Amino acid sequence: MQEIADVDSEGGEKYTFEDVSVVMGTYNEEAAVGGVLAAIENATDGAAEVVCVDGSTDRTPEIAREHGARVIEQDPQGYGVAVEAALAAADRPVIMTTDCDGTYPMDRLPDFLAAINAGDDVVSGDRLYYGAETMPGFNRLGNRAFALLASALVGERVHDTTTGMRAYRREVIDAIEWTENTGLSAELLLRPLARGYAVRELPIEYGERRGETTLDPLAGGAAIARSIVDVCLDERRR
Numbered sequence: 001m002q003e004i005a006d007v008d009s010e011g012g013e014k015y016t017f018e019d020v021s022v023v024m025g026t027y028n029e030e031a032a033v034g035g036v037l038a039a040i041e042n043a044t045d046g047a048a049e050v051v052c053v054d055g056s057t058d059r060t061p062e063i064a065r066e067h068g069a070r071v072i073e074q075d076p077q078g079y080g081v082a083v084e085a086a087l088a089a090a091d092r093p094v095i096m097t098t099d100c101d102g103t104y105p106m107d108r109l110p111d112f113l114a115a116i117n118a119g120d121d122v123v124s125g126d127r128l129y130y131g132a133e134t135m136p137g138f139n140r141l142g143n144r145a146f147a148l149l150a151s152a153l154v155g156e157r158v159h160d161t162t163t164g165m166r167a168y169r170r171e172v173i174d175a176i177e178w179t180e181n182t183g184l185s186a187e188l189l190l191r192p193l194a195r196g197y198a199v200r201e202l203p204i205e206y207g208e209r210r211g212e213t214t215l216d217p218l219a220g221g222a223a224i225a226r227s228i229v230d231v232c233l234d235e236r237r238r
């Protein structure tokens with residue numbers, strides 16, 4: 001694996017999918033995991049490393065291994081605990097995240113890589129831009145409220161704070177201490193934004209979830225709102 005695949009005419013780093021780790025938490029996603037991993041392989045010509053931190057009791061980890069993913073087993077402790085372990089396990093210079101539920105457009109991974117190559121440090125998929133019709137209405141409303149709350153606190157307009165599909169330069173992941181669990185997705189957007197990293201939101205389509213949701217919208221929503229407030233106030237105190 002090359003650390004830096006190429007250098008463009010402006011002297012910037014040019015990464016290819018050889019330089020990319022795609023990481024995710026997986027919790028009983030056997031209905032979706034095969035399709036998600038095939039779509040990643042297709043979009044990246046099989047060049048990206050795939051890491052699944054898995055807490056499943058179903059066949060998810062076997063299916064993931066059949067598709068060539070590195071599977072790390074972990075007792076289920078929530079979204080952020082899994083994703084943080086997955087981020088820590090990734091060993092390439094660009095790290096991309098997704099949910100393993102078939103909702104995110106893996107065919108857009110090249111656009112996320114292009115934005116990193118154009119100079120962005122964090123590229124965040126904005127599901128609300130195209131309406132997110134497949135998202136339950138309560139969640140859509142909540143996500144719009146989270147975005148308004150976060151924008152007010154961080155002083156920059158953001159549109160989707162809880163998206164699972166992002167790309168990061170690994171320096172950003174390594175430079176920041178992460179504290180949240182259910183709210184980790186919002187934290188992964190808001191701390192880099194507050195610290196002046198180049199953060200871009202990229203509009204994406206959002207698909208129908210495959211398999212059952214384990215999210216409790218009320219408890220989850222309250223935890224995310226609390227994380228947004230805590231993280232933004234913490235960043236202001238820095």
Ligand SMILES: Nc1nc2c(ncn2[C@@H]2O[C@H](COP(=O)(O)OP(=O)(O)OP(=O)(O)O)[C@@H](O)[C@H]2O)c(=O)[nH]1
Nearest residue numbers: 025026027053054055076077078079082099100213
């Ligand atoms: N390993 C592990 N993965 C988890 C855990 N909780 C959630 N995940 C995974 O993290 C990703 C995001 O969880 P989702 O259930 O899709 O959460 P969400 O997108 O907020 O909600 P819905 O998609 O509407 O259900 C999925 O790939 C889950 O399988 C956990 O405790 N452990």
Ligand SMILES: [Mg+2]
Nearest residue numbers: 099101103164
């Ligand atoms: Mg999901």
